[in-house]
Amino acid sequence: MLQRPKQNEYDPYFLTYIDIVPDGDILHFLQLQQNQVNALFGKLSQEQGELRYKPGKWRLKEVLGHISDSERVMSYWMISIARGDKTKLLGYDQDVFINKGSFGKCSLKELLADFQAVRQATFSLLTTIAETAWLRAGNVVNKDVTARALLYIIAGHTEHHLNVIKIRSSIYYK
Template sequence: MLQRPEQNEYDPYFSTYIDVVPDGDILPFLQQQWKQVNFLFGKLSEEQGEQSYAPGKWKMKEVLGHISDSERVMSYWMLSVARGDTMKLPGYDQDIFVNNGSFDECTLAELLADLQAVRQATFSLLTTIAEPAWLRVGNVVNKVVTARSLLYIIAGHTEHHLKVAGLKDGIRTSHNG
């Protein structure tokens, strides 16, 4: 069972994500989180998917695409750290990714299928990481992290965007823009 990372395993910057992940085994949480994402985004109409969650913010389809892109990137970081790669791993510009993601050309169902594939790939990766490797340390965006903390960052990042988009609490007002 993977336990919550200690505070010395990650830069305080990542606390925003790690702190929203509940205590306990993270694997069932990740499975339940996928079901929740699928349910919450799955009940949106295509029209709602084209609307932003607040004026000047991303459209709901862009939020979903961003969650997928971020999990892909963060899973690569986790793979690199777990395998002992000591290279400084670069970040990414989330706005460039979203602006060039062509998410408007996809249906919500297609975007959910993509995220499901990404999450399945993350689960597959987890089976190849031996217990001692979870505590390996790497450098991501000039911040020290363990492989274990990156898994919690993945989960917390998704939680963050569900809450910001107003889906987590079941309260969402639609805005065009």
């Protein structure tokens, strides 16, 4: 079982995400989280998917698209570091991804299927990472981080957005 990353494995910038991942089996947590995303977004109507909790904030469909896009990007960072690539990895502009993505044209069912495919790809990737590779460090957006920490960041990023939706749930579930 993968252990929680130590503080020297990531920059404090990433602490927000790592801190909200519970102790225990990270793979089990990722599976439970996948089920939670299914349950949450699977019961929304198309109309609810278009809602924003506040003007200028992302629609629920865009949040789901963002979660998938971010997991794709972070999985690339994770494989690069785990495989020993020393390239300094660049970040991405989440707002450009939202604005240039076609999430508004997709149905919630399509966006949910996309998330499931991304999460399954992440699970598949995990089987190809050697145990010793989890502690390899690399550089992401000028911040040192291990492959193991990135897995926790992926889980924490998704959890962060699920928590925001739960807090704002009265907006979406009228």
